[in-house]
Amino acid sequence: MEDHRSSAFPHLTQSLLQDLTKIFHTVDGRPFIFPATGSGGWEAALVNTLSPGDRLLAVRNGQFSALFINCAERHGLKVDVIDVDWGDGVPPRQIETALKADAGHEIKGVLIVHNETATGVTSDVAAVRQAMDAAMHPALLYVDGVSSIGSLEFRMDAWGVDLAITGSQKGLMLPAGLGIICVSQKALALVESARCNRCFFDLRDMIKANQGGFFPYTPALSLLFGLRESLDMLLEEGMEQVFARHRRLADGVRAAVDAWGLKVCASRPEWNSDTVTAVMVPDGIDGAQIIDLAFRRHNLALGAGLTKMAGKLFRIGHMGDLNDLMVLGALGGVEMAMADAGVKVEFGSGVGAAAAHFQRTPAAHH
Numbered sequence: 001m002e003d004h005r006s007s008a009f010p011h012l013t014q015s016l017l018q019d020l021t022k023i024f025h026t027v028d029g030r031p032f033i034f035p036a037t038g039s040g041g042w043e044a045a046l047v048n049t050l051s052p053g054d055r056l057l058a059v060r061n062g063q064f065s066a067l068f069i070n071c072a073e074r075h076g077l078k079v080d081v082i083d084v085d086w087g088d089g090v091p092p093r094q095i096e097t098a099l100k101a102d103a104g105h106e107i108k109g110v111l112i113v114h115n116e117t118a119t120g121v122t123s124d125v126a127a128v129r130q131a132m133d134a135a136m137h138p139a140l141l142y143v144d145g146v147s148s149i150g151s152l153e154f155r156m157d158a159w160g161v162d163l164a165i166t167g168s169q170k171g172l173m174l175p176a177g178l179g180i181i182c183v184s185q186k187a188l189a190l191v192e193s194a195r196c197n198r199c200f201f202d203l204r205d206m207i208k209a210n211q212g213g214f215f216p217y218t219p220a221l222s223l224l225f226g227l228r229e230s231l232d233m234l235l236e237e238g239m240e241q242v243f244a245r246h247r248r249l250a251d252g253v254r255a256a257v258d259a260w261g262l263k264v265c266a267s268r269p270e271w272n273s274d275t276v277t278a279v280m281v282p283d284g285i286d287g288a289q290i291i292d293l294a295f296r297r298h299n300l301a302l303g304a305g306l307t308k309m310a311g312k313l314f315r316i317g318h319m320g321d322l323n324d325l326m327v328l329g330a331l332g333g334v335e336m337a338m339a340d341a342g343v344k345v346e347f348g349s350g351v352g353a354a355a356a357h358f359q360r361t362p363a364a365h366h
Contacts, residue, residue, distance in 0.1 A: 001221055010213020012224060017210065019231045023149060023172075023239070024164055024182040026156040032206050033227075035220040036179030038146035038167035042071045044179065044201040045142055045163040049187050051195035052076030054108045057098050057139070059090045061123075062116035063306040068144055072111065075196050080107070086116075086308055089271040090123035092131035099135035109140040109162075115148035118306045119265045120278035120315060122152060129160040140187055146170060150234060151275045151319040153243045162187040170275070173233070173320040174226045233321070241364055243274075249318045249327050250274035252357045256331050256350030260338070265313055275319035276303065279334075280312060285343055287314045294337035300330060302337075324358045 002009065020031035034040050050056075055078045058069045069079050082094050090112045099107065110132060115122045125143055132139060140162040145154055149164065150171025156164050161184070168178035183203070191203050205216035234242055254272060257264055257279055265278035281287040287304070288311050294300040303315030316334065318327055331351045338345045 004215065004219055004221055012228060013210065013213040013215070016224060016227055016231065019235065020180065020182065022235060023154075023231065024156040025154060025158065025239070026182060026184075028185050029156050029161075029164070029182040030185075030188060031180060031182045032203060032210070033215075033219070033224070034179040034181075034201065034206075035177060035218070035223075036201075037169070037176050038144065038165060038179060039067070039071065040179035040201065041146070041165035041167065041181045042068050042144065043075070044203070045165055045181050045183075046072055046075055046077065047194065047196035047198040047201055048183075048203040049140060049163065049190045049194050050075075050077055050108055051193075053078065055080065055102075055106045056109045056111055057095065057102075057107050058082070058111035059084065059095070059113075059123075061088055061090060061119070062086050062113065062121065063118035063309075064116060064144060064146070065111075065113040066307075068111055068113060077196075079111070085267065086119050087121060087265045087267040087271075089121050089266075089268070090128060092124065092127040095128055096131035096135045099132060099137040099139065102137065105138055107137070107139050109142050111142045111144075113144040113146075114154065115145070115152060115273050115275055117147040117276055117303075117315075118278070118309065120273040120276045121266045121271045122148065122273045122275075123271070125161065126155075126159045133160070140184075140190075147273075147275050147319065150230075151242065151246045152273075156182060156184070168223055168227065168230075171234075171319055172227065172230045174223055174230055177220045177223045178227065245322075245363065246274040246319060248358070248361055248363065249322060249324070250277065251361075252324070252327055252354035253277045253316055253318055253331070255353040255357045256334075259349045259353035260335075260343075260345055265309070276315050276317050278303075278305070278309070278313045278315045281314065282343060285341055287311045290314050290334075290337050290341045290343070293340040294333055297340060298333040298336055300333035300337065302334070324355075324363065328355055328358075 149166040168174040169176040
């Protein structure tokens with residue numbers, strides 16, 4: 001460990017804050033690193049820019065968007081919710097209609113999840129910003145990028161995102177424990193006037209301490225050293241190549257799902273996530289059993305179907321430090337676990353389809 005109050009420490013802090021802007025693709029946005037998770041990032045984004053009673057517009061299309069809304073409501077914010085089917089992406093037209101109807105500009109922000117981890121659905125953030133601009137509405141755009149930033153294309157400035165939220169445990173390839181947000185200048189201007197209660201997540205304390213390269217309280221030091229290495233890895237590979245690698249690996253997983261004769265949860269191909277694939281299980285099969293058998297018999301951790309989707313699907317994560325062979329190994333384990341649970345699956349069918357895809361599309365080596 002290291003003394004986080006020493007005169008040498010700011011070098012680490014300042015290098016992290018500078019390089020995070022490259023991951024968010026922002027020039028003016030300001031990153032902040034909390035000892036927290038993505039859920040802490042939601043709270044930090046909301047309480048530093050809003051006051052109790054403020055209205056928000058949010059889309060609920062999966063478990064994490066539901067929890068983001070719940071976080072806002074528990075801080076005394078009023079949320080107008082657009083509910084869509086789990087498996088669907090965020091609907092820009094409905095956002096535009098709702099904002100046009102808000103002639104008095106009472107709605108202070110729009111909340112969306114870029115990549116809904118629970119359903120394997122990626123929404124079009126740029127289209128949401130276009131909808132907001134078409135409505136000529138000044139609301140802030142809050143984007144949960146927990147399972148997208150560092151893996152999927154994310155362009156904070158180009159897409160007009162005001163608050164982007166992520167955690168250390170997905171695309172940044174680290175254990176959980178860092179909640180990271182990036183804040184636009186427009187959103188930063190509201191930090192003084194926001195009236196939500198805050199202490200631990202107060203950006204004013206962070207701004208003051210970060211200016212000198214320090215933190216207002218003990219940082220998650222070992223994770224900061226890990227983050228330094230993660231950012232080096234991502235920037236060495238190049239973000240465009242990182243996005244392409246995730247697309248290619250995800251296409252291999254989707255080829256496997258097709259070969260098994262199963263469907264993904266995402267209801268349209270353009271919503272398919274390149275970081276997580278949610279696989280719908282056949283009728284009469286319990287997805288939770290597949291997950292349990294994969295874990296107990298094959299030492300393979302799969303994601304569960306959450307709340308509405310409990311037992312109906314299992315999730316294969318494919319993000320971060322990952323290559324073809326790791327994906328093929330995971331798919332082999334999925335085939336065994338499905339067979340254990342009574343799914344009729346031909347061994348090697350999915351693995352073969354993914355391998356054929358990888359063979360046809362050689363990876364770029366850096």
